[in-house]
Amino acid sequence: MDYFIRRLLLVIPTFLGITILCFTITQFVPGGPVEQMIIRMRGGAGGEVRSGPALTASVSDKYRAELEAHFGFDQPIHRQYWRWLATNRLGMKMESYKYPNRTAWQMIASRLPVSLTFGITGFLLSYLICIPLGISKALRHGGRFDLVSSLVIFTGYAIPPFAFGMVLKMLFCGTVDGLWDIFPAAGFHSDDFAALSFAGRAADLFRHMFLPVLCYVIGNFAVLTLLMKNSLLEQIGRDYIRTVLARGASSRRAIWRHAVRNALIPIATGFGGILTVMFAGSVIIEQVFEIPGMGRLSLDAIVSRDYAVFMGILSLTSLLGLLGNLLSDFCYVLIDPRINFQK
Numbered sequence: 001m002d003y004f005i006r007r008l009l010l011v012i013p014t015f016l017g018i019t020i021l022c023f024t025i026t027q028f029v030p031g032g033p034v035e036q037m038i039i040r041m042r043g044g045a046g047g048e049v050r051s052g053p054a055l056t057a058s059v060s061d062k063y064r065a066e067l068e069a070h071f072g073f074d075q076p077i078h079r080q081y082w083r084w085l086a087t088n089r090l091g092m093k094m095e096s097y098k099y100p101n102r103t104a105w106q107m108i109a110s111r112l113p114v115s116l117t118f119g120i121t122g123f124l125l126s127y128l129i130c131i132p133l134g135i136s137k138a139l140r141h142g143g144r145f146d147l148v149s150s151l152v153i154f155t156g157y158a159i160p161p162f163a164f165g166m167v168l169k170m171l172f173c174g175t176v177d178g179l180w181d182i183f184p185a186a187g188f189h190s191d192d193f194a195a196l197s198f199a200g201r202a203a204d205l206f207r208h209m210f211l212p213v214l215c216y217v218i219g220n221f222a223v224l225t226l227l228m229k230n231s232l233l234e235q236i237g238r239d240y241i242r243t244v245l246a247r248g249a250s251s252r253r254a255i256w257r258h259a260v261r262n263a264l265i266p267i268a269t270g271f272g273g274i275l276t277v278m279f280a281g282s283v284i285i286e287q288v289f290e291i292p293g294m295g296r297l298s299l300d301a302i303v304s305r306d307y308a309v310f311m312g313i314l315s316l317t318s319l320l321g322l323l324g325n326l327l328s329d330f331c332y333v334l335i336d337p338r339i340n341f342q343k
Contacts, residue, residue, distance in 0.1 A: 004326065011322045018318045019090075019311070023081050026307045027073075033097040034067045036305050071097070090315040094308040098301075104312035107297065114188050115294040121209065122216035123273065126224055129217070131267065134228025135260060141233060157222035162284035165215040169288060172211065184208050186290035212289045224267070232263040261335060268331040272324030276317055 026032070068074045072083065088094045092105035099107065137146045156164070174181025184190070190204050235241065236259050244254040283295040294313065301310040 004330065007326050007329065011319070011326070014322055015315075015319055019085070019315055020081060022314055023084065023311060024077065026311070027077055027080075029305070032073075032305050033071050033307065034064065034073065036097065037067055038064075084311065091308055091312045094312070096306055096308050098304045098306040098309075104309045107309050108294075108312055108316070111292055111294050111297045114292055117188075117205070118209065118213060118216060118291070118293060122213050125213065126217050126220050127267075127270075130221060130224035131228050131264075134225045135232060135263075137225065137229040138232035138236070139255070141229075153222045153225055156218045159218070161215045161219045162288055164218060165211065165285050165288040168211045168214065182207075183211050188291055212285055212291060215285050215288075224270070227266055228263065231266050232259060235259040235263045264335050265332060268335055269328050271331040272326070272328035276320045276324055 065074065072080055075083075084091045084094065092103065092108075094104050096102045096104060096107055133149065137149055140146050159167075169175055169185060170179070172180050172182045173185035175185055184207055187208060188205075189201075189208055190196075193201060193204055196204060232255075236255065238259075241254050241259055244258055245251065249257075283299045285291070286293045286295045297309065298313055300306070301313065
C-alpha cells in the first residue's frame with residue numbers, strides 16, 4: 001500500500017513537469033494566437049488571408065500589445081502558467097483562441113462521446129479477441145491453426161491502419177462503382193439519428209463504427225496476440241508446471257489454473273490504458289472516415305495554434321496516463337499476489 005501511495009504522490013510533480021515544459025514551448029513557437037488573430041482580422045476586412053512576417057510586421061506595436069494583453073501574453077510566463085493551472089482549472093475554463101465563446105472543456109466535451117465509443121470498443125475487442133487467440137495459438141503451437149493464424153495476423157500487421165482503412169472504404173462504402181455499398185463512407189451517425197428507434201440507433205452506430213474500429217484494432221492485434229502466445233509458452237515450459245503435473249494434476253488444470261494466470265502478467269501492462277482510451281484517436285483514421293473525434297480536434301488545435309484546447313487535451317491525457325500506469329501496477333498485484341513492490 002505504501003508503494004501505491006508514493007506513486008500517487010509522484011503523479012503531482014510529474015504532471016507539473018509535463019505541463020510546465022509543454023506550456024513553455026507553446027510560448028516560443030512562431031505563429032501563435034496573436035499572429036493568427038492578425039491574419040484572420042486582415043482577411044475579415046476584405047483582404048486576402050496571408051501569413052508570414054510581411055503581414056504581421058505591418059501591424060503597429062500598440063495594436064500588437066493590445067492583442068497580447070487580451071490573451072494574457074504580456075504577463076510573465078510563471079503568472080500565465082499559474083492562471084492556466086489554478087484560475088482556469090487546468091485550462092478547461094479558457095476560451096478557445098480559434099472558436100470564440102467556447103471554452104476548451106466545451107470543445108473537448110463535444111468530441112468526448114465519439115472518442116469514448118470508439119476507444120472503449122476498440123480496447124475491449126483487442127483484449128477479448130487477442131487473449132483467447134494467443135492461448136489457442138500456444139496450445140496448438142506449430143500446428144496448422146497456428147501457421148494460418150500467424151499468416152493472417154502478420155499480413156494485417158504489415159498493412160498500415162490508414163491504408164487498410166482506405167482499402168476498406170473503397171471496397172465496402174460504394175466509393176468505387178461496381179463494388180459493395182454496405183457501410184457509410186463517413187461520419188459517426190446518420191443525419192436522422194435522433195428520429196430513429198433504439199434498435200435503429202444501435203444498428204446505425206454499428207454500421208458507422210464497424211470499419212473504423214476494425215482499423216483501430218488491427219494496429220495492436222498482432223502485438224497482443226503474439227505476446228500472449230509467447231508468454232503462455234514460456235510458462236508452460238517452467239519447472240512449476242512440471243511439478244504440478246508430477247503431483248497428478250491434469251494438463252488442463254495445470255495450464256488453465258496456473259500457466260494462463262501467470263502468462264497474463266505481461267498483458268496487464270496495457271490494462272491501464274483503459275483510462276486514456278477516452279482520448280484515444282488516430283488522426284489519420286479519423287481523417288479517412290471523417291470522424292469528429294479527439295484525434296482531429298488535437299490536430300486542428302495544433303495547426304491553428306489553439307493552445308487553449310491543445311493544453312486542455314494534454315493536461316487530461318497526461319493525468320490519465322499517469323494514473324493508468326498506477327492501475328497497471330495494481331493489475332499486476334491482482335493477477336499475481338507474489339509481486340511485492342516494497343522490495
